[in-house]
Amino acid sequence: MWRGFEKVVRVMGNLATACILVLMVLTTIDVVLRYILGMPLKGAYEISEILFLSAVFLGMAYTQLFREHVNVDLFITRLSKHTNLVLETLMLLPALLIFGLLTWQGIIAFWDALISGEYRWGLIRIPLWPARLMVPLGASFLCLRFIGEMIINIQKILNWKKGTS
Protein backbone atom coordinates (compact mmCIF):
# COMPACT_ATOMS: atom_id res chain seq x y z
CA MET A 1 0.00 0.00 0.00
CA TRP A 2 2.82 2.42 0.83
CA ARG A 3 4.33 1.76 -2.58
CA GLY A 4 1.11 2.98 -4.17
CA PHE A 5 1.08 5.99 -1.87
CA GLU A 6 4.66 6.79 -2.81
CA LYS A 7 3.67 6.73 -6.46
CA VAL A 8 0.90 9.26 -5.79
CA VAL A 9 3.40 11.51 -4.01
CA ARG A 10 5.76 11.25 -6.98
CA VAL A 11 2.92 12.19 -9.33
CA MET A 12 2.23 15.22 -7.13
CA GLY A 13 5.91 16.16 -7.35
CA ASN A 14 5.74 15.96 -11.13
CA LEU A 15 2.56 18.07 -11.13
CA ALA A 16 4.28 20.67 -8.95
CA THR A 17 7.16 20.74 -11.43
CA ALA A 18 4.68 21.15 -14.27
CA CYS A 19 3.23 24.17 -12.41
CA ILE A 20 6.68 25.79 -12.30
CA LEU A 21 7.32 25.17 -15.98
CA VAL A 22 3.87 26.47 -16.95
CA LEU A 23 4.59 29.55 -14.82
CA MET A 24 7.83 30.06 -16.76
CA VAL A 25 6.30 29.57 -20.21
CA LEU A 26 3.14 31.57 -19.42
CA THR A 27 5.13 34.53 -18.12
CA THR A 28 7.50 34.41 -21.11
CA ILE A 29 4.54 34.39 -23.51
CA ASP A 30 2.97 37.27 -21.59
CA VAL A 31 6.15 39.34 -21.89
CA VAL A 32 6.55 38.57 -25.60
CA LEU A 33 2.91 39.37 -26.37
CA ARG A 34 3.06 42.61 -24.44
CA TYR A 35 6.25 43.97 -26.00
CA ILE A 36 5.90 42.64 -29.51
CA LEU A 37 2.16 42.72 -30.09
CA GLY A 38 1.17 45.17 -27.38
CA MET A 39 -1.49 42.86 -25.95
CA PRO A 40 -0.80 41.29 -22.52
CA LEU A 41 -2.34 37.99 -21.45
CA LYS A 42 -5.32 38.68 -19.25
CA GLY A 43 -4.98 37.30 -15.74
CA ALA A 44 -1.37 36.12 -16.19
CA TYR A 45 -0.41 37.86 -12.94
CA GLU A 46 -3.12 36.17 -10.86
CA ILE A 47 -2.56 32.77 -12.45
CA SER A 48 1.18 33.06 -11.72
CA GLU A 49 0.47 33.52 -8.03
CA ILE A 50 -1.79 30.48 -7.94
CA LEU A 51 0.69 28.32 -9.91
CA PHE A 52 3.47 29.27 -7.54
CA LEU A 53 1.41 28.48 -4.44
CA SER A 54 0.29 25.15 -5.93
CA ALA A 55 3.89 24.16 -6.73
CA VAL A 56 4.96 24.74 -3.13
CA PHE A 57 2.11 22.78 -1.52
CA LEU A 58 2.04 19.93 -4.07
CA GLY A 59 5.79 19.54 -3.63
CA MET A 60 5.78 19.34 0.18
CA ALA A 61 5.27 15.58 0.59
CA TYR A 62 7.52 14.93 -2.40
CA THR A 63 10.30 16.90 -0.73
CA GLN A 64 9.81 14.91 2.47
CA LEU A 65 10.13 11.70 0.42
CA PHE A 66 13.70 12.76 -0.33
CA ARG A 67 14.25 14.02 3.23
CA GLU A 68 15.06 17.43 1.85
CA HIS A 69 13.25 19.52 4.45
CA VAL A 70 16.46 20.77 6.08
CA ASN A 71 17.22 20.21 9.74
CA VAL A 72 20.12 20.92 12.07
CA ASP A 73 21.99 17.60 12.20
CA LEU A 74 24.89 18.84 14.27
CA PHE A 75 23.87 17.03 17.43
CA ILE A 76 21.96 14.02 16.12
CA THR A 77 24.80 12.78 13.90
CA ARG A 78 26.79 12.13 17.09
CA LEU A 79 24.16 9.70 18.42
CA SER A 80 24.16 5.98 17.72
CA LYS A 81 22.18 4.83 14.71
CA HIS A 82 19.47 3.32 16.89
CA THR A 83 19.00 6.29 19.22
CA ASN A 84 18.85 8.43 16.13
CA LEU A 85 16.07 6.35 14.63
CA VAL A 86 14.03 6.44 17.83
CA LEU A 87 14.51 10.22 18.12
CA GLU A 88 13.60 10.74 14.49
CA THR A 89 10.41 8.74 14.93
CA LEU A 90 9.48 10.74 18.05
CA MET A 91 10.10 14.02 16.21
CA LEU A 92 7.58 13.00 13.56
CA LEU A 93 4.82 13.28 16.18
CA PRO A 94 4.92 17.07 16.73
CA ALA A 95 5.30 17.50 12.96
CA LEU A 96 2.23 15.34 12.42
CA LEU A 97 0.36 17.40 15.01
CA ILE A 98 1.00 20.78 13.37
CA PHE A 99 0.34 19.58 9.82
CA GLY A 100 -2.77 17.75 11.04
CA LEU A 101 -4.07 21.05 12.44
CA LEU A 102 -3.08 22.79 9.22
CA THR A 103 -5.01 20.23 7.15
CA TRP A 104 -8.09 20.68 9.33
CA GLN A 105 -7.99 24.50 9.27
CA GLY A 106 -7.10 24.44 5.57
CA ILE A 107 -10.23 22.42 4.83
CA ILE A 108 -12.33 24.99 6.71
CA ALA A 109 -10.74 27.87 4.78
CA PHE A 110 -11.26 25.97 1.51
CA TRP A 111 -14.90 25.25 2.34
CA ASP A 112 -15.54 28.90 3.20
CA ALA A 113 -14.00 29.97 -0.11
CA LEU A 114 -16.12 27.46 -2.03
CA ILE A 115 -19.40 28.45 -0.34
CA SER A 116 -18.85 32.20 -0.47
CA GLY A 117 -17.47 32.09 -4.03
CA GLU A 118 -14.26 33.93 -3.16
CA TYR A 119 -12.59 35.59 -6.14
CA ARG A 120 -9.26 37.16 -6.95
CA TRP A 121 -9.97 40.48 -8.64
CA GLY A 122 -7.69 41.22 -11.53
CA LEU A 123 -8.28 41.84 -15.20
CA ILE A 124 -10.40 38.70 -15.07
CA ARG A 125 -12.16 37.11 -12.11
CA ILE A 126 -10.41 33.97 -10.89
CA PRO A 127 -12.10 31.78 -8.27
CA LEU A 128 -9.83 31.13 -5.29
CA TRP A 129 -11.19 27.80 -4.00
CA PRO A 130 -8.87 25.62 -6.14
CA ALA A 131 -5.88 27.49 -4.70
CA ARG A 132 -7.31 27.21 -1.17
CA LEU A 133 -7.63 23.46 -1.75
CA MET A 134 -3.87 23.17 -2.27
CA VAL A 135 -3.18 23.92 1.42
CA PRO A 136 -5.07 20.94 2.92
CA LEU A 137 -4.07 18.76 -0.05
CA GLY A 138 -0.36 19.38 0.44
CA ALA A 139 -0.57 19.25 4.25
CA SER A 140 -2.61 16.02 4.35
CA PHE A 141 -0.21 14.16 2.05
CA LEU A 142 2.67 15.33 4.17
CA CYS A 143 0.82 13.91 7.22
CA LEU A 144 0.31 10.58 5.45
CA ARG A 145 3.98 10.53 4.58
CA PHE A 146 4.85 11.16 8.26
CA ILE A 147 2.62 8.25 9.30
CA GLY A 148 4.23 6.03 6.67
CA GLU A 149 7.71 6.91 7.91
CA MET A 150 6.64 6.24 11.48
CA ILE A 151 5.34 2.78 10.61
CA ILE A 152 8.51 1.91 8.70
CA ASN A 153 10.70 3.20 11.55
CA ILE A 154 8.73 1.34 14.23
CA GLN A 155 9.05 -1.89 12.23
CA LYS A 156 12.79 -1.32 12.02
CA ILE A 157 13.03 -0.67 15.76
CA LEU A 158 11.00 -3.80 16.58
CA ASN A 159 13.12 -5.95 14.27
CA TRP A 160 16.25 -4.60 15.83
CA LYS A 161 14.94 -5.40 19.34
CA LYS A 162 14.10 -8.96 18.26
CA GLY A 163 17.57 -9.27 16.80
CA THR A 164 19.33 -8.33 20.02
CA SER A 165 17.21 -10.34 22.49
Next chain:
Amino acid sequence: MNIDPTTAAIAMMIVLLILLFLGMPIAFSMMLVGFMGLVMILGIKGSMRSLGIMPFNALLNYLLSVVPMFILMGQFAFHSGISTDLFVVCQKWLSWLPGGLACATVAGCAMFGACSGSSLACCATMGKIAIPEMEKAGYHPRLAAGTVAGAGGIDILIPPSIPMVIYAAASQESVGKLLIAGILPGILSAIIFIGFIIFNVMRHPKMAPIRINYSWKEKLISLKKAGGILLIFTIVMGSIYMGWATPTEAGAVGAFSTLVFALIRRKSSLRDIWGACLDTTRQLSMIFTIYIGTTIFGLFIARAGVPMKIAEFLSSLPIPATGILIAIIPFYIPLGMFLDTLTIILLTTPIIYPVIIALGYNGIWFGIILMVMIEVALITPPVAMNLYVVKGVAPHIPMEDIIKGALPYVTRDLLVVTILIIFPQIALWLPSKML
Protein backbone atom coordinates in the same frame (compact mmCIF):
# COMPACT_ATOMS: atom_id res chain seq x y z
CA MET B 1 -4.79 32.08 29.15
CA ASN B 2 -2.96 35.07 30.51
CA ILE B 3 0.71 34.75 29.84
CA ASP B 4 3.03 37.70 29.65
CA PRO B 5 4.02 38.02 25.95
CA THR B 6 7.72 38.51 26.69
CA THR B 7 7.83 35.41 28.90
CA ALA B 8 6.00 33.49 26.21
CA ALA B 9 8.48 34.68 23.57
CA ILE B 10 11.50 33.65 25.62
CA ALA B 11 9.96 30.27 26.51
CA MET B 12 9.07 29.55 22.90
CA MET B 13 12.54 30.48 21.64
CA ILE B 14 14.00 27.95 24.06
CA VAL B 15 11.54 25.28 22.90
CA LEU B 16 12.45 26.10 19.29
CA LEU B 17 16.16 25.67 19.98
CA ILE B 18 15.53 22.31 21.67
CA LEU B 19 13.42 21.02 18.77
CA LEU B 20 16.01 22.21 16.26
CA PHE B 21 18.82 20.44 18.08
CA LEU B 22 16.76 17.26 18.35
CA GLY B 23 16.78 17.25 14.55
CA MET B 24 13.21 18.29 13.76
CA PRO B 25 13.18 20.00 10.35
CA ILE B 26 13.47 23.77 10.69
CA ALA B 27 10.25 24.54 8.86
CA PHE B 28 8.12 22.19 10.97
CA SER B 29 9.56 23.28 14.30
CA MET B 30 9.05 26.96 13.52
CA MET B 31 5.44 26.38 12.50
CA LEU B 32 4.71 24.37 15.63
CA VAL B 33 6.46 26.72 18.04
CA GLY B 34 5.00 29.82 16.39
CA PHE B 35 1.54 28.29 16.64
CA MET B 36 2.03 27.34 20.30
CA GLY B 37 3.15 30.89 21.02
CA LEU B 38 0.11 32.34 19.27
CA VAL B 39 -2.13 30.07 21.35
CA MET B 40 -0.51 31.52 24.47
CA ILE B 41 -1.14 35.14 23.59
CA LEU B 42 -4.20 35.03 21.28
CA GLY B 43 -6.04 32.02 22.64
CA ILE B 44 -6.82 28.79 20.80
CA LYS B 45 -9.66 30.05 18.58
CA GLY B 46 -7.81 32.99 17.08
CA SER B 47 -4.64 31.03 16.51
CA MET B 48 -6.49 28.18 14.78
CA ARG B 49 -8.03 30.67 12.35
CA SER B 50 -4.61 32.22 11.68
CA LEU B 51 -3.16 28.78 11.01
CA GLY B 52 -5.77 28.11 8.31
CA ILE B 53 -5.28 31.45 6.60
CA MET B 54 -1.65 32.47 7.06
CA PRO B 55 0.21 29.87 4.98
CA PHE B 56 -2.11 30.70 2.07
CA ASN B 57 -1.84 34.47 2.43
CA ALA B 58 1.92 34.30 2.89
CA LEU B 59 2.40 32.44 -0.41
CA LEU B 60 -0.23 34.19 -2.55
CA ASN B 61 2.30 36.88 -3.35
CA TYR B 62 3.36 37.62 -6.91
CA LEU B 63 6.78 38.82 -5.77
CA LEU B 64 7.75 35.34 -4.55
CA SER B 65 7.21 33.65 -7.90
CA VAL B 66 10.59 34.99 -9.02
CA VAL B 67 12.30 32.40 -6.80
CA PRO B 68 11.42 29.29 -8.85
CA MET B 69 12.50 31.19 -11.98
CA PHE B 70 15.92 31.94 -10.50
CA ILE B 71 16.35 28.33 -9.29
CA LEU B 72 15.43 27.04 -12.77
CA MET B 73 17.85 29.45 -14.42
CA GLY B 74 20.70 28.19 -12.24
CA GLN B 75 19.76 24.55 -12.85
CA PHE B 76 19.62 25.02 -16.61
CA ALA B 77 22.90 26.96 -16.58
CA PHE B 78 24.45 24.11 -14.59
CA HIS B 79 23.23 21.56 -17.13
CA SER B 80 24.30 23.61 -20.14
CA GLY B 81 27.96 23.10 -19.25
CA ILE B 82 28.47 26.86 -19.48
CA SER B 83 30.71 26.87 -16.41
CA THR B 84 33.50 25.08 -18.31
CA ASP B 85 33.43 27.82 -20.94
CA LEU B 86 33.41 30.59 -18.35
CA PHE B 87 36.37 29.03 -16.58
CA VAL B 88 38.29 28.67 -19.86
CA VAL B 89 37.72 32.34 -20.69
CA CYS B 90 38.91 33.46 -17.25
CA GLN B 91 41.85 31.07 -17.46
CA LYS B 92 42.99 32.56 -20.79
CA TRP B 93 42.79 36.09 -19.42
CA LEU B 94 44.14 35.63 -15.89
CA SER B 95 46.68 32.77 -16.04
CA TRP B 96 49.63 35.18 -16.29
CA LEU B 97 48.97 36.40 -12.73
CA PRO B 98 50.54 34.75 -9.67
CA GLY B 99 47.99 32.10 -8.67
CA GLY B 100 46.30 32.77 -12.00
CA LEU B 101 44.06 29.71 -12.01
CA ALA B 102 42.73 30.60 -8.56
CA CYS B 103 42.08 34.14 -9.81
CA ALA B 104 40.30 32.63 -12.80
CA THR B 105 38.16 30.57 -10.41
CA VAL B 106 37.08 33.71 -8.54
CA ALA B 107 36.24 35.50 -11.78
CA GLY B 108 34.46 32.38 -13.06
CA CYS B 109 32.35 32.20 -9.90
CA ALA B 110 31.38 35.86 -10.29
CA MET B 111 30.40 35.28 -13.93
CA PHE B 112 28.50 32.08 -13.16
CA GLY B 113 26.72 34.11 -10.49
CA ALA B 114 25.23 36.15 -13.29
CA CYS B 115 23.06 33.22 -14.34
CA SER B 116 22.60 31.41 -11.05
CA GLY B 117 20.95 32.35 -7.79
CA SER B 118 22.58 29.97 -5.35
CA SER B 119 26.18 29.65 -4.23
CA LEU B 120 25.87 25.88 -3.92
CA ALA B 121 25.36 25.42 -7.67
CA CYS B 122 28.34 27.70 -8.19
CA CYS B 123 30.62 25.71 -5.85
CA ALA B 124 29.53 22.42 -7.34
CA THR B 125 29.98 23.38 -10.95
CA MET B 126 33.13 25.51 -10.58
CA GLY B 127 34.65 22.99 -8.17
CA LYS B 128 34.24 20.17 -10.66
CA ILE B 129 36.17 22.06 -13.34
CA ALA B 130 38.58 24.34 -11.49
CA ILE B 131 39.89 22.04 -8.74
CA PRO B 132 41.24 19.35 -11.13
CA GLU B 133 42.78 22.07 -13.34
CA MET B 134 44.51 23.70 -10.37
CA GLU B 135 45.74 20.34 -9.06
CA LYS B 136 47.14 19.48 -12.49
CA ALA B 137 49.08 22.74 -12.37
CA GLY B 138 50.53 21.73 -9.00
CA TYR B 139 48.49 24.13 -6.84
CA HIS B 140 48.27 23.38 -3.13
CA PRO B 141 44.91 21.61 -2.46
CA ARG B 142 44.23 24.16 0.26
CA LEU B 143 44.39 27.01 -2.24
CA ALA B 144 42.39 25.09 -4.85
CA ALA B 145 39.54 23.94 -2.60
CA GLY B 146 39.47 27.06 -0.41
CA THR B 147 39.13 29.38 -3.38
CA VAL B 148 36.10 27.52 -4.72
CA ALA B 149 34.36 27.41 -1.32
CA GLY B 150 35.18 31.04 -0.52
CA ALA B 151 34.47 32.55 -3.90
CA GLY B 152 31.26 30.56 -4.44
CA GLY B 153 29.58 33.03 -2.10
CA ILE B 154 29.94 35.87 -4.62
CA ASP B 155 27.04 34.20 -6.41
CA ILE B 156 24.76 35.54 -3.64
CA LEU B 157 25.74 39.15 -4.33
CA ILE B 158 25.64 39.00 -8.13
CA PRO B 159 22.05 38.89 -9.34
CA PRO B 160 20.02 36.74 -9.77
CA SER B 161 20.14 35.81 -6.10
CA ILE B 162 17.66 33.72 -4.16
CA PRO B 163 18.71 34.84 -0.64
CA MET B 164 18.22 38.45 -1.74
CA VAL B 165 14.63 37.78 -2.86
CA ILE B 166 13.97 36.10 0.48
CA TYR B 167 15.34 39.17 2.31
CA ALA B 168 13.21 41.41 0.12
CA ALA B 169 10.11 39.37 0.98
CA ALA B 170 10.88 39.46 4.69
CA SER B 171 11.66 43.20 4.77
CA GLN B 172 9.28 44.51 2.07
CA GLU B 173 12.18 46.18 0.29
CA SER B 174 12.12 46.32 -3.53
CA VAL B 175 13.41 43.10 -5.10
CA GLY B 176 14.57 44.86 -8.25
CA LYS B 177 16.58 47.50 -6.38
CA LEU B 178 18.19 44.90 -4.10
CA LEU B 179 19.24 42.73 -7.03
CA ILE B 180 20.78 45.70 -8.85
CA ALA B 181 22.44 46.89 -5.63
CA GLY B 182 24.39 43.62 -5.39
CA ILE B 183 26.27 44.02 -8.68
CA LEU B 184 29.02 46.45 -7.62
CA PRO B 185 29.65 44.88 -4.19
CA GLY B 186 29.88 41.51 -5.99
CA ILE B 187 32.52 42.84 -8.36
CA LEU B 188 34.29 44.50 -5.43
CA SER B 189 34.41 41.15 -3.58
CA ALA B 190 35.88 39.45 -6.65
CA ILE B 191 38.60 42.10 -6.95
CA ILE B 192 39.45 41.86 -3.25
CA PHE B 193 39.57 38.05 -3.37
CA ILE B 194 41.83 38.12 -6.45
CA GLY B 195 44.06 40.73 -4.78
CA PHE B 196 44.54 38.52 -1.73
CA ILE B 197 45.31 35.45 -3.87
CA ILE B 198 48.00 37.35 -5.80
CA PHE B 199 49.49 38.72 -2.57
CA ASN B 200 49.57 35.29 -0.87
CA VAL B 201 50.99 33.47 -3.87
CA MET B 202 53.73 36.10 -4.21
CA ARG B 203 54.66 35.43 -0.60
CA HIS B 204 54.48 31.64 -0.94
CA PRO B 205 55.17 30.88 -4.62
CA LYS B 206 55.09 27.12 -3.94
CA MET B 207 51.32 27.31 -3.42
CA ALA B 208 50.88 27.90 -7.16
CA PRO B 209 54.02 27.09 -9.15
CA ILE B 210 52.85 27.51 -12.75
CA ARG B 211 52.07 30.70 -14.69
CA ILE B 212 51.05 30.65 -18.33
CA ASN B 213 50.72 33.55 -20.70
CA TYR B 214 48.23 33.15 -23.54
CA SER B 215 48.45 35.26 -26.68
CA TRP B 216 46.03 38.12 -27.27
CA LYS B 217 44.54 36.21 -30.16
CA GLU B 218 43.68 33.28 -27.90
CA LYS B 219 42.26 35.65 -25.31
CA LEU B 220 39.99 37.38 -27.79
CA ILE B 221 38.79 34.16 -29.40
CA SER B 222 37.90 32.70 -25.99
CA LEU B 223 35.55 35.63 -25.36
CA LYS B 224 33.12 34.21 -27.90
CA LYS B 225 32.33 31.39 -25.49
CA ALA B 226 31.05 33.71 -22.77
CA GLY B 227 28.81 35.60 -25.21
CA GLY B 228 25.63 33.58 -24.69
CA ILE B 229 25.53 33.89 -20.93
CA LEU B 230 26.47 37.58 -20.97
CA LEU B 231 23.63 38.22 -23.38
CA ILE B 232 21.13 36.45 -21.09
CA PHE B 233 22.43 38.34 -18.06
CA THR B 234 22.17 41.66 -19.88
CA ILE B 235 18.59 40.95 -20.95
CA VAL B 236 17.46 39.83 -17.49
CA MET B 237 19.14 42.52 -15.40
CA GLY B 238 18.74 45.20 -18.06
CA SER B 239 14.99 44.79 -18.16
CA ILE B 240 14.77 44.93 -14.35
CA TYR B 241 17.05 47.98 -14.27
CA MET B 242 15.14 49.84 -16.95
CA GLY B 243 11.84 48.97 -15.29
CA TRP B 244 10.62 47.13 -18.40
CA ALA B 245 9.75 43.94 -16.59
CA THR B 246 9.02 42.72 -13.08
CA PRO B 247 11.71 40.47 -11.57
CA THR B 248 9.43 37.44 -12.13
CA GLU B 249 9.01 38.32 -15.80
CA ALA B 250 12.73 38.88 -16.27
CA GLY B 251 13.45 35.64 -14.38
CA ALA B 252 11.00 33.66 -16.50
CA VAL B 253 12.49 34.97 -19.75
CA GLY B 254 15.98 34.29 -18.34
CA ALA B 255 15.08 30.74 -17.30
CA PHE B 256 13.41 30.08 -20.65
CA SER B 257 16.36 31.36 -22.68
CA THR B 258 18.84 29.43 -20.51
CA LEU B 259 16.74 26.30 -21.15
CA VAL B 260 16.87 26.92 -24.90
CA PHE B 261 20.61 27.54 -24.58
CA ALA B 262 21.07 24.25 -22.66
CA LEU B 263 18.98 22.33 -25.20
CA ILE B 264 20.97 23.71 -28.15
CA ARG B 265 24.31 22.84 -26.56
CA ARG B 266 23.16 19.27 -25.90
CA LYS B 267 25.52 18.76 -22.97
CA SER B 268 22.73 17.06 -20.99
CA SER B 269 19.96 14.65 -21.93
CA LEU B 270 16.28 15.62 -21.68
CA ARG B 271 16.05 13.18 -18.80
CA ASP B 272 18.72 15.10 -16.87
CA ILE B 273 16.94 18.36 -17.55
CA TRP B 274 13.63 16.99 -16.26
CA GLY B 275 15.57 15.78 -13.21
CA ALA B 276 16.85 19.33 -12.76
CA CYS B 277 13.25 20.56 -12.86
CA LEU B 278 12.22 18.05 -10.18
CA ASP B 279 15.19 19.24 -8.14
CA THR B 280 13.85 22.77 -8.49
CA THR B 281 10.49 21.67 -7.10
CA ARG B 282 12.06 20.12 -4.01
CA GLN B 283 14.26 23.16 -3.36
CA LEU B 284 11.27 25.42 -3.82
CA SER B 285 9.06 23.46 -1.44
CA MET B 286 11.86 23.26 1.10
CA ILE B 287 12.48 27.02 0.97
CA PHE B 288 8.84 28.01 1.19
CA THR B 289 7.87 25.54 3.90
CA ILE B 290 10.53 27.33 5.96
CA TYR B 291 9.03 30.60 4.75
CA ILE B 292 5.59 29.55 6.04
CA GLY B 293 7.16 28.46 9.34
CA THR B 294 8.93 31.78 9.83
CA THR B 295 5.78 33.70 8.86
CA ILE B 296 3.87 32.02 11.68
CA PHE B 297 6.78 32.29 14.10
CA GLY B 298 7.37 35.90 12.98
CA LEU B 299 3.72 36.81 13.62
CA PHE B 300 4.02 35.44 17.14
CA ILE B 301 7.28 37.31 17.79
CA ALA B 302 5.76 40.53 16.42
CA ARG B 303 2.55 40.11 18.44
CA ALA B 304 4.67 39.52 21.53
CA GLY B 305 6.28 42.89 20.77
CA VAL B 306 9.83 41.58 20.69
CA PRO B 307 11.21 43.58 17.71
CA MET B 308 9.74 46.80 19.11
CA LYS B 309 11.27 46.22 22.51
CA ILE B 310 14.69 45.44 21.04
CA ALA B 311 14.51 48.50 18.77
CA GLU B 312 13.44 50.74 21.68
CA PHE B 313 16.17 49.38 23.89
CA LEU B 314 18.90 49.75 21.27
CA SER B 315 17.92 53.24 20.19
CA SER B 316 17.77 54.39 23.82
CA LEU B 317 21.40 53.40 24.33
CA PRO B 318 23.83 56.31 24.50
CA ILE B 319 25.86 54.85 21.63
CA PRO B 320 26.00 56.26 18.08
CA ALA B 321 24.10 54.32 15.39
CA THR B 322 27.33 53.05 13.83
CA GLY B 323 28.29 51.55 17.18
CA ILE B 324 25.03 49.61 17.38
CA LEU B 325 25.41 48.46 13.78
CA ILE B 326 28.94 47.24 14.45
CA ALA B 327 27.62 45.42 17.52
CA ILE B 328 24.82 43.73 15.53
CA ILE B 329 26.83 42.46 12.56
CA PRO B 330 29.14 40.05 14.46
CA PHE B 331 26.06 38.19 15.77
CA TYR B 332 25.64 36.78 12.30
CA ILE B 333 28.90 34.81 12.63
CA PRO B 334 27.76 32.37 15.38
CA LEU B 335 24.30 32.19 13.77
CA GLY B 336 25.98 31.28 10.51
CA MET B 337 27.96 28.52 12.16
CA PHE B 338 24.81 26.69 13.26
CA LEU B 339 21.90 27.68 11.04
CA ASP B 340 21.05 27.30 7.40
CA THR B 341 21.32 30.55 5.42
CA LEU B 342 17.66 31.08 4.52
CA THR B 343 16.66 30.44 8.11
CA ILE B 344 19.10 33.12 9.26
CA ILE B 345 17.58 35.64 6.88
CA LEU B 346 13.97 34.74 7.69
CA LEU B 347 14.52 34.49 11.43
CA THR B 348 16.54 37.67 11.97
CA THR B 349 15.02 40.09 9.46
CA PRO B 350 11.72 40.62 11.34
CA ILE B 351 13.73 41.49 14.46
CA ILE B 352 16.79 43.30 13.07
CA TYR B 353 15.28 45.15 10.09
CA PRO B 354 13.06 47.50 12.20
CA VAL B 355 16.09 48.28 14.36
CA ILE B 356 18.22 49.13 11.31
CA ILE B 357 15.49 51.41 9.95
CA ALA B 358 14.97 53.03 13.37
CA LEU B 359 18.69 53.79 13.45
CA GLY B 360 18.25 55.67 10.18
CA TYR B 361 20.04 53.23 7.88
CA ASN B 362 19.01 52.21 4.38
CA GLY B 363 17.27 48.82 4.18
CA ILE B 364 18.72 47.95 0.78
CA TRP B 365 22.23 48.71 1.92
CA PHE B 366 21.74 46.56 5.03
CA GLY B 367 20.43 43.77 2.79
CA ILE B 368 23.72 43.76 0.89
CA ILE B 369 25.71 43.64 4.15
CA LEU B 370 23.50 40.78 5.31
CA MET B 371 24.27 38.93 2.07
CA VAL B 372 28.02 39.23 2.70
CA MET B 373 27.47 37.86 6.23
CA ILE B 374 25.54 34.99 4.62
CA GLU B 375 28.62 34.30 2.50
CA VAL B 376 30.55 34.01 5.77
CA ALA B 377 27.88 31.63 7.11
CA LEU B 378 28.41 29.38 4.09
CA ILE B 379 32.06 28.74 4.98
CA THR B 380 32.04 28.72 8.81
CA PRO B 381 31.80 25.14 10.16
CA PRO B 382 30.11 23.07 11.52
CA VAL B 383 27.13 24.09 9.34
CA ALA B 384 28.87 25.35 6.19
CA MET B 385 27.23 24.20 2.98
CA ASN B 386 29.93 25.45 0.60
CA LEU B 387 32.58 23.34 2.35
CA TYR B 388 30.46 20.22 2.04
CA VAL B 389 29.70 20.85 -1.60
CA VAL B 390 33.42 21.25 -2.33
CA LYS B 391 34.13 18.06 -0.38
CA GLY B 392 31.44 16.40 -2.50
CA VAL B 393 33.08 17.32 -5.82
CA ALA B 394 36.67 16.78 -4.59
CA PRO B 395 36.38 13.89 -2.11
CA HIS B 396 40.14 13.20 -2.11
CA ILE B 397 40.95 16.58 -0.48
CA PRO B 398 40.84 16.27 3.33
CA MET B 399 38.13 18.37 5.03
CA GLU B 400 40.84 20.02 7.11
CA ASP B 401 42.48 21.46 3.99
CA ILE B 402 39.15 22.70 2.65
CA ILE B 403 38.36 24.44 5.94
CA LYS B 404 41.85 25.94 6.26
CA GLY B 405 41.72 27.11 2.67
CA ALA B 406 38.29 28.70 3.04
CA LEU B 407 38.65 30.38 6.44
CA PRO B 408 40.79 33.32 5.21
CA TYR B 409 37.74 34.28 3.14
CA VAL B 410 35.93 35.16 6.39
CA THR B 411 38.36 38.05 6.94
CA ARG B 412 38.11 39.04 3.28
CA ASP B 413 34.30 39.11 3.53
CA LEU B 414 34.52 41.19 6.69
CA LEU B 415 36.79 43.59 4.80
CA VAL B 416 34.06 43.91 2.15
CA VAL B 417 31.52 44.66 4.92
CA THR B 418 33.82 47.33 6.35
CA ILE B 419 34.24 48.96 2.96
CA LEU B 420 30.46 48.91 2.47
CA ILE B 421 29.92 50.57 5.85
CA ILE B 422 32.42 53.31 5.01
CA PHE B 423 31.26 53.73 1.39
CA PRO B 424 27.54 52.84 1.25
CA GLN B 425 27.43 54.37 -2.24
CA ILE B 426 29.02 51.19 -3.65
CA ALA B 427 25.73 49.42 -2.93
CA LEU B 428 23.35 52.35 -3.37
CA TRP B 429 24.61 54.16 -6.44
CA LEU B 430 23.24 51.79 -9.12
CA PRO B 431 19.75 51.40 -7.60
CA SER B 432 19.51 55.17 -7.12
CA LYS B 433 19.74 55.54 -10.90
CA MET B 434 16.81 53.18 -11.45
CA LEU B 435 13.46 54.43 -12.63
